Each structure stands twice: as structure tokens, then as C-alpha cells.
Amino acid sequence: MFKGVDFWPHDKIFPIMQVRRSFVIASIVVFCLAVGLLATRGLNFGIDFKGGSLFEIQSKSGPVDIGELRAKLGGLGLGSVQIQQLDDPTDALIRFEQQKPKEGESSEKAQQNAAAKVQDALGDDIEIRRTEVVGPAVSGELAWAGVTAVMFAMVGILLYIWFRFEWQFAIAAIVALVHDITITLGVFSILRLDFGLSEVAALLTLAGYSINDTVVVFDRIRENLRRYKKMPLDQLMNLSINETLSRTVLTSGTTLLAVLSIYVFGTEVIKGFAFAMLFGILIGTWSSIFVASPFLLWIGVKRDWSGIAKSDKATAAARP
């Protein structure tokens, strides 16, 4: 029978915790860069959060002429109109910002009127495949909902890990999570990628994934804490990371494969989401190895787990 190929060098123990300093410094530097970027350059918020309009169009006769399009729409007095060519030469994205309302007009109406103007100006040769018009009231709410979603998710995760492990684990996991989310946001900032509602969903998923990875390592640390009562903490953590490393790499690999195929084949709507996930998996894997455990080591953990081990056994025995 074919048993599969165990390609992982299990007998080799990587001295991750010994060289943790350089990894931690790298993480801190990148984290600070990301914070700096977010503070100065900010995010390129999509119309979900900023309000505005978006049209995805397709030219019925051959490649779309961006210059002509720009000329057509430039004269409408809508402020800055962004036109972006998509992968398919017949397709393009048109975006413009929230319109300033005229005297007595509501801003929602102003936005609707501007969108109607664009639709008229595009003419018959161009098919509008997708429109999104978001008024200021809704965009404000969506932004707030996005922020609260991420916050609540973090609090929920924090409480769960605190409940299942110890508060030090919970803090370390959240630190790793903040690290991942901030750096992913930094990448969105540096690449000027559109940041909308589906990207928030991607952030939440990445939060789930990253925590998942971290929890697997922590779980092993907890197990080893019970088993090796006298082993120095850094050695014990190093052992735990190494024991779970093959799983971490394999899982990241398969998930990466799945998300990569979404990124490659996905349409414009899902690309941002897939990109956030793609990057998130990499950074999540990194942080569960090089951020969460070093931080846990730094704040220290309780060494005597015998009481908890006993109660765990008791519950295990009670389980049918």
C-alpha cells in the first residue's frame, strides 16, 4: 500500500527560539512600517466606506478605449473619475467619489444623479456589467460595522483562549493577531488596493486562520508543559513549534493552493478578497511561529499545570 511521502525532516530540530531575536526584530520593524504607512498614507477605501460610485463595463466592440472613455466622462463635472483597465482588454472599471450636493439637494440624491449621468454618457456600445452606488449615510455605517466586527471578533477570540488556556496565551494570540491584521492593512496601503467590505471579511477570515495556527502551537505548548515539568521554557517552546511545524507547513500549503486558485481564476469582485487571504495565510503562519511564542515566552507562563491536567483527565473520563 502507498503510504505517502513524509518529506519533513522530523529528526531535525530548528533552533527557532534561539534565533528568535532577529525574527522578532524583523516583525517589529515591519509592524512599525505598516503603522507608519497607515498613519501617513492611509488606506485606499473603496466606495463601501467612502461613498461613491463604481461601474464595471465591457465594450461590445473590441478593446475598450480608455482615452475616449476619459474624455467622455471628464466633461461631466463629477470631480476625479478613475478609470482602470481590467485583465480582459474589453473590460474596465470606472470609479468616482461621493458627489458634493448642490443647494438643497440631499447627498444621496447627488450621488444617484451623478450615476445616472454616467450611465447616459457611456452610450450603447458599452455594457454596464455591475454598478455600485453607495451614499454617505450607508458608507459611514458600513465602515463602523467593519471596525466593530474586527473588534468584537478579537474580543471573542481573546475570551475563548483565556477560557481554554491561560490569560498569557490569550494576550500572546491577540498580539500575533494585531500583528497580522496591521501588516496586511499595511500591504493594502502600500499597493493602494481598494479596501472594501469584502476585504473586511477577508481580514476576519485571516484572523480566524491565524488564530487557528497559533492555537495549534499553543495547544502543543500546553501539552508539553504538562509532560516536561522541568524543561526550560524556551527549549520547551522550541520543541513544541518543531513538533507542529510539519503540520503548519502542510496546512498552509493546501490552504494556499485553494486560495491561490481563487485569486488566479476569480473575477474582479473577489480578487481583493483572495489577495488579502493569500497574504494573510503567509503572515498568519509566520506570526504563529515567530511572534506568538516569543511573546508568550517574554510574558511567561504558569509552569504548574498538574491541577488542570487532572481536571482535564476528569472531564476526559466523563466523556462517553
Next chain:
Amino acid sequence: MLHFSRFKIAFVAFVCFMGLLATLPNFLSQETLKSWPSFLPHKQLSLGLDLKGGAHLLLQMDSSELRKDWLKSLRGDVRKQLRDARIRYTGLGQTKQLVRVKLVDPSKMDEALRRLRTTIPQPLGGPFGAGTDYDAEVQEGPGDTIEVVPTNAGMQQRISGAITSAIEVIRRRVDNIGTAEPSIVRQGNDRILVQYPGLDDTTRLKELIGKTARLTFHDVHPTMTGQEAEQTRVPLGFVVYPDAEDPNYTHVLREIPLIYGEDLVDANPGFDQNTNEPIISFRFNQKAAVEFGRFTSQNVGRPFAIVLDNGIKDDGSADVVVLSAPVIREPILGGSGQISGNFSVQSANDLAVQIRSGALPATLTVVEERTVGPSLGADSIEAGEYAAIVGGIGVAAFMIFAYGLFGIFALLAVLVNLILIIGTMSMIGSTLTLPGIAGLILTVGMAVDANVLIYERIREEMRNGKQPISAIDSGFSRAFGTIIDSNLTTLIAAIVMFWLGSGPIRGFAVTLSLGIFATIFTAFLVTRLMVALWVARQKTRKIPAPL
């Protein structure tokens, strides 16, 4: 861990079978489904608007307009009550927030307050509401005035009621556009979400639902023209409205209508027999027909006016016009008539639809609009299929390479996982959106992870010198806690997404949550069952190393 009671095996088989049954309709045509026995599941997964194309409109009700209308009717109530109680007043008027009236005789203040307090405020929750809260407050204002102020709770109740009736009106109006079944639901307190599958040009939809279309019939002032009224003063109880054809021409009409649009039982577009212009013919109900007959009999030779109130215009001013003001040539007793008002065929048709469907309580503004053309939706589905196939093959190759036969077990478990998710989604009638497909693909990644955790653990136990059977046994039991912990934390993120998210994000959260439950089930029962059956099939007591 490797022992399965018969009951447990039956349970796993039952769940998988049910999942399969619930998933099956998605792969059958509608005709095959019709001949399907009725006890089997019929529901297919419904596709979200982003996949099949369609329009999504979020409408918000203008509460200031609602408040204005309410204050107007409160003003009428105050007038009636004070008149009935023979309390003389001057300066009865309304501001943006309240109705204020000044008493001529301040000594009547207490009596007036008592009178208004017992008649004007209505208990919240309708006349039979048990609460002690009221929808309006009557209070003493500065300088011998009485103020009637709507309470916040009263306003909320108004908005809520208006939204409920607006949903009904929109449903009736939208039914005239096409055959698809739109979903029209309340969102929050003052919003309505309209989702219309298959529609990618929303111009007509917005045209139909963006107008209040309140039709009223008014008596015209016998002598005064609009010009005179503007130069002097509009007489008490009269209002000045512009003409629909010529906005510079105005009419002076009695403020309280003779007949309201609600009393029209039918309205249809047509053409005038003489001029061939588009018109709308209508019929009154019994009560209004009698009323109108009486009025026209008494006023032969004088005009009456048909007024269309469309809420507020773009610039914030009132959008009220006199559609036509025909002179009564003879008494109209049959209860039917026609409106000619400079219509186009389309506008006559739209207005007829709007009149038939009833008036909206207030103007609705589009605060969010998303449309997806059918071709883009089809592209998305195709892209999703490609991604699923390529991603699936990639993951499958990876798993078989890494784990051999057990890799195939894991893949079978992932397949069951997908069947369970799709089956459950079909059963509970949730919609598959584009992010939902992403969620499915991500679930595949996570489901594989559960198996990877188990298999790596088994390998580790064997490296530590355990025999295959006990390695498998402790591999499953040790990985259990880890899988629960890691999946539950992801579940927390998914629940938050469902709770706070809207539309597509919710779809994603649903798929992800279902995926987590399915993952726990398949990793711990399906994979384990397959492994247990494999172990049982080994003839020798000493089984070969499986991984």
C-alpha cells in the same frame, strides 16, 4: 477511539445519506424534480444576486416628510378640539418640530390643556396599547401658547408603520415590472431593501418606487386666481399649487381634499378618444362615487382639480402639481372619469401603476444601489467553478502525495464535508453568493487541516515507537482537542461576521460556520470510521504502518 458501535455507524451513514439527498436536487433539472416523490427534499440552492445578476436597492424613508405630515394632521386635530370646546385661539401653526397655538383668553389655559391632553396623544402601540407612553406631548409654551410635540417613541412608531405600508405599496408597484420574484424586506428602522433578480437596469424600478404618488381631488376657489392669491394673501383653508403643464401658472385650491387617492379602485392607462393623447381612466369606490356625484351636481360650470403629490423634489422643495383642472360640464354620477395631464405613454402607464398600488407614506431615497448584469454573474459562476476544480485537484494531489491511501480517506471526508454544507444550505434556503463560494473553497483548506493534524499526530506517535493501532488511536484522540480549539476560534470570527455583516459577508459567514461544523463531524466520524474499517479489514493482528 477505533471502536464504532453499530448505532454510531448507522448514525454516520444516515447523516451522509441525508446530506446527499438534500444536495441532489441541485444537480437535477426542474422537470426531474417535479416527478420526484414528495417526501424527498426539493429545494435547490438559491444563487445570490452577485451570481445570477440583479438589482439591490436600499431605500431610506424621509422621516422629516413624515413628521411634517403628522404635524399637519395634529394641527387639524388641535383646531377641531379647540373649536368643539369653544376655546378661541389665534396663530395656530406648525414648526419643524411642533404645533403651537396661542389662546385668546389665557384663563382658559387649564381647560384647553386638559381638553388637548385627553384627546390628542395616543398611547403607543395603537388605541389598545397597554403602555403608559404616548406618541405626543401637550405642554404649555411661552406666552399663553400650547405646544403639541411628537415624542421620539411616537415618531419611531410612525416611521415603523410607514415602512410596513411602504413595503406593501412597493410590492404592488414592482409586480408590474416583470415576472421575477423580488424580495422586499425591512432593514433597520427606516429602511427597505429591494432585491430584484435578473434586472440590471434600475432606472424604471427607481422611477416606479421613488415617487409617493398621492392623488387627491380638490375644490377650486370660486373667484380667486393664483396670481391674485400671490399678490394679496392666500385665504384661510386654501393652498396654491402649480400647474403640471405650465409651472408658472398656479391654482388656488381648498386645502382639504374632496376625495383621496385611496378611494380609487382602479386606474388604467389609455388614450383620449378625441385628441388621442395618453390619459388615465379611473373608477371611484361606492362612497367616493356618491360624494363626487353630489359635488359635481352642485358645481356644474365650475372647475375641480386633480392634484398629484410626489413628496419632495431633488432640491428639497415640495413636488406637488395640479395634473388637470377640468370644468364640470355635467354631473359625474357613474363614479368613473379620466385624467389628462400632458402624459407620455410611459408616464401615463407608470402613474396608473402607482395610483393602483396606492401612495407611499413618504419619499424614499436610494442610499445604496448595487447591480450585477447577468453576463457578469455567469462569468463569476464559471470562475468559481474553475477555481474549485483547479484548487480541488491541487489539494487532492497534495494529499495523496503526502498520505497515500489515508490521503484518499481525507479527500472522501472533504467530499462528504462539501455535500453536508451544500445540502444544509439547500435545506435552510440560504443563498450562495460569490464570497460564499470563496468560503466553500476555504472550508476545503480548513477541512484538510483537520486531517493533516490527525495524520501528523499519528506519524509522530509512531516515531515515538508506538504500534500502528495505538498510534492511530492516540493520534485521533490527541488531535481532537486541537481541532476543537482551532475550529471554535474560527467559528467565533464567523459568528461575528454573520452578526455584523450584511449581504455577501453574511453569505460567507454562513458557509464558513457550516463548514466548521461539517469539518468537526467529518474529521471525527467520517475519517475515523474509514480508518477503523481499514483497520478491521487487516487480516493480521499486526497491521502495517499506515502512514
